[in-house]
Amino acid sequence: MSTGKVTPISGFLEFLxxxxxxxxxxxxxxxxxxELHGFASIExxxxxxxxxxxxxxxDADKEIYGISRLAADAADAREPSLGLHFDLTVPFARYxxxxxxxxxFPFRRYQMQKSWRGERPQEGRYREFTQCDxxxxxxxxxxxxxxxxxxLVLTDVFDRLPIGDYVVxxxxxxxxxxxxxxxxxxxxxxxxxxxxSWTRCRPRRSARCSSSRAARRSRLTSASxxxxxxxxxxxxxxxxxxxx
Numbered sequence: 001m002s003t004g005k006v007t008p009i010s011g012f013l014e015f016l017x018x019x020x021x022x023x024x025x026x027x028x029x030x031x032x033x034x035e036l037h038g039f040a041s042i043e044x045x046x047x048x049x050x051x052x053x054x055x056x057x058x059d060a061d062k063e064i065y066g067i068s069r070l071a072a073d074a075a076d077a078r079e080p081s082l083g084l085h086f087d088l089t090v091p092f093a094r095y096x097x098x099x100x101x102x103x104x105f106p107f108r109r110y111q112m113q114k115s116w117r118g119e120r121p122q123e124g125r126y127r128e129f130t131q132c133d134x135x136x137x138x139x140x141x142x143x144x145x146x147x148x149x150x151x152l153v154l155t156d157v158f159d160r161l162p163i164g165d166y167v168v169x170x171x172x173x174x175x176x177x178x179x180x181x182x183x184x185x186x187x188x189x190x191x192x193x194x195x196x197s198w199t200r201c202r203p204r205r206s207a208r209c210s211s212s213r214a215a216r217r218s219r220l221t222s223a224s225x226x227x228x229x230x231x232x233x234x235x236x237x238x239x240x241x242x243x244x
Contacts, residue, residue, distance in 0.1 A: 049080040053090055
């Protein structure tokens with residue numbers, strides 16, 4: 001085996017065996033919770049046409065990694081340019097459109113896959129990362145119960161991991177809109193969004209917080225506190241609950 005110096009590539013993590021065990025445990029916990037809540041696993045391809053990644057449903061500000069064959073020929077020139085997906089939203093929207101006739105709606109799915117950002121890495125933000133994503137999509141309007149369910153799934157994951165106390169923050173424009181309606185002002189005067197925080201304290205650390213699931217759910221019964229949306233091609237319209 002060669003003993004020459006190898007220069008690492010920034011933004012791409014490789015774990016040692018003991019670190020990999022920890023990563024696998026975290027992913028196993030997330031997967032178990034997603035499945036207990038009735039989400040089905042799917043896996044989409046790593047590449048999408050560049051125009052789809054940067055067009056409607058994508059983000060023109062994102063820098064993507066392009067894919068090409070080194071031994072390209074005339075046939076390759078006729079195919080669309082491909083790039084690695086920078087998140088799972090665009091691939092999932094395409095997946096639903098292609099398989100709509102084979103899926104039962106509302107369709108509950110989770111994905112745990114690699115994604116790639118074509119940008120300079122920063123602390124805690126890598127070029128290659130594992131994304132854990134859940135969505136519920138339906139034809140037409142989606143029941144508010146699914147909006148409320150998303151933070152409950154997140155708290156279920158966090159409660160099973162040794163991460164201590166945490167805060168779940170959700171943006172929902174309906175909060176300031178309702179406030180301005182109460183003042184008699186037109187809704188157009190309301191800001192475009194508002195952030196709602198819910199602090200979850202573990203009972204063993206703080207007597208101020210309830211340990212019962214019923215009490216936890218009662219704090220979430222108002223749909224106006226929570227906002228969850230899937231790809232705009234499938235539903236009315238927020239960022240997915242993801243880790244990565």
